[in-house]
Amino acid sequence: MIANRLKLACIAAVMLLSGCATSTKTMWTHPPMAVPLQPTIQQQIQLARIEQLMKRDDLDNATLAQMYYERGLLNDSLGLRDLARLDFNQSLSLKPDQPDVFNILGVYFTQSAHFDAAYEAFDSTLELSMLHPFAQRNRGIALYYGGRLDLAHEDLLMHYQQNINDPYRVIWLYLVDLERTPEQAQEKLRLRYDASDKQDWGWLIVRMYLADISESDYLKEIASGSENNDQLAERLTEGYFYLAKRYQHEQNYSAALMLYKLTLAGNVYEFVEHRFALLETGRVLSQYQAQQQAMLEAKQSGQAQVN
Template sequence: MIANRIKFACLALVLILSGCSTPKSQWTQPPMAVPFQPTIQQQIQLARIDQLLQRDDLDNETLAQVYYERGLLHDSLGLRDLARLDFNQSLSLKPNQPDVFNILGVYFTQGAHFDAAYEAFDSTLELNVRHPFAQRNRGIALYYGGRYDLALEDLNAHYQQNINDPYRVIWLYLTELEQDPETAAEKLRNRYNAATDNNDWGWQIVRLYLEDVSESEFLRQIATESEDNDVLAERLTEAYFYLGKRYHHNKDFSSALMLYKLTLSGNVYEFVEHRFALLELNRLMAEVSINQPITPPAEPAEEV
């Protein structure tokens, strides 16, 4: 019943959006999900780990694993400074952990410490050349560091491992857009056509970038097809981030600013899109001159 009410409310908001007449006015009443909150299971798990760490009979390898698991829990709750302390403690007890280097690399990327991020991802791949995320994450770090040629090498190699993953296609497109906007869309279309299975919801973002679906229809589908609030929050986190990237690229800074803030609103801390929304906000503000402040979106015109 609650999920149906949420769907209905979001659908009503999307219908309002679809009636707006200008790009900026459509973001005055965006669809929202109930933000993620700490669950009782997470809180109990955290309390149990804290009790476990009070024992004095754990060897270093076990302690390293416990600190790593508590770090993941802190990370899922958005407590990233505490998570980083746990990951560093785990690494000091057991230095050969590719997963720990990988997530620390993501944290370094979030903080725009790109050289440290590259080193962390290099360490991950030295320890596990087949790590499922390190090459992608290094490619994203290189993208944010402005090293687009190297980013394309990593992201293209990652894409070749699974051409049916829409998010690999999206990050390749975003990087190519910085180098050659004229051919980026064509390459995006070719990769979309090359996919043998494009039923994953993420392909809808690709269709949005290809302009095969309108923004209002894109949001309408999220509202009507999300099974519950968790799915709604996750999809809106992705939707607002990649919409923000498009508005940002087109120099519509006020819309991009709002969309990045909306990306953060669902508290979906573990998603890449949430992780990099703050970084995008900082990049956006750096692009805006102090003499050209961001203006709020225009009010929607009254219907006659």
Template sequence: MVALLAGCSSSQPQWAQPPMAVPFQPTIQEQIQLARIDQLLRRNDLSDDTLAQMYYERGLLHDSLGLRDLARLDFNQSLSFKPDQPDVFNILGVYFTQSAHFDAAYEAFDSSLELNIHHPFAQRNRGIALYYGGRYDLAFEDLNAHYQQNINDPYRVIWLYLVELEQDPVKAQEKLRLRYDNSDKQDWGWQIVRWYLNDITETQFLNQIALDSEDNALLAERLTEAYFYMGKLYFHNKDYGTALMLYKLALAGNVYEFVEHRFALLELSRLQAAINEQQQFDAVLDVNSESEAAQ
């Protein structure tokens, strides 16, 4: 990946040394809880419902520690004991999205919503999966419905904007401004929207995060979100070198449970594909130029 990008030109960002947080590390409490669940699962007197819950809880712990293959095994094991768990189908759908298995992701989110039509995240996550699968009209339906449930949530606005950006960038910007004006602007995530709207500069945006974060945990969480959504815009503008750096920074805090961390690796894969396509296009142009010069 680095070799592919070595020759890529990119515009210089407005900041030289981006703020960083100390990466999240496993806590003693998480490790103790994991050991306790492992001990309980050795018992042979547990009911299927209890086993399903224990595997689910261990899966969540593995997920929070970034051990996603182990987490996925636990979630599948949980479903084998109790197949009607919308939360498990939802997180498996996220995993399928991360690995670009979009049809499997759609099925998982559909199962989650069939079991709980009011699931708080399944519709949003299905919309995100549809967005990554290039099905923008369907993604808009899910994400717009999710936005209507809470117009003061900046992240619902941001994902809706990212879908509309692929359809009509001018109208997307106009709608983003309208949704921002109609919001209460209370959540810190509206600062991301303000940056998208060019109301603040990158330097102001990142400096504000560094100054307003009360501790390292909050700093790591906000930087994960900020760098991911900044990377999205640079990627859309085909500034691949800067997008690469930003996605790496989004991963640097080890905030494994945030969707921004989850999808940063998927974005790197998409970035690699875009660069391969650009290099092939440039190679064709070079060949045509040489042919014209020879004539």
């Protein structure tokens, strides 16, 4: 049974990638790209320094727990997520009352689609630190991916109300609205955009969703407005991810898949958009398979009626 599912998934992936070659050839022949981020000398020196300090035998549990956490963050920033997760778990075993560690583990659980574990991790974060700056947003995102849209909306709306000038709070609330109340989503997005100060560059993404700017101009503004390669990589990671979400909602799965691949290309491992791009590629594949199955059943039903 598992082998059959894997075979079907591979076939669907090949078909979907074949679709990319035709339907997106014109759009993505020369997409804006940044040089992928590489480990810096500072990161490598810091990692070596922490590992050297951890060899000391006079460290108490609290200090050692902090070092495991800091090494985990470094491994996470380098894309070494399995090593990071081991460090975070070791840190918690030494000092269990760390809201930041529960928060990052909740994100990891969300990435791997272990949603119940993610909810528990974020709940633990908020129990330890009610005013944690990211846990409520991250729990809302986990609830969104877990299909619990009303609870996701509750978390993300409360998070948005704490800072109405943060475009990303508006964007994630909009993505939930698209699935929860699609007939009102665009109007709500417009109202929240109008109520903001529009200062952060991320409002460009909202303008794209509102169709106030064309896709071509959207990408040009990201490329021309970035001051250096690092900033370009970061903005393209966000820009491609949220553009992919639009194509995915429109059921243009080949374009969405290509954009998620571009999201991953910059190696901006710490951004939530990079973190969830792989999760989204799996969702795109599942949605594509469901679409193809529905078309096949409709075709078979039509043939049966003719006969």
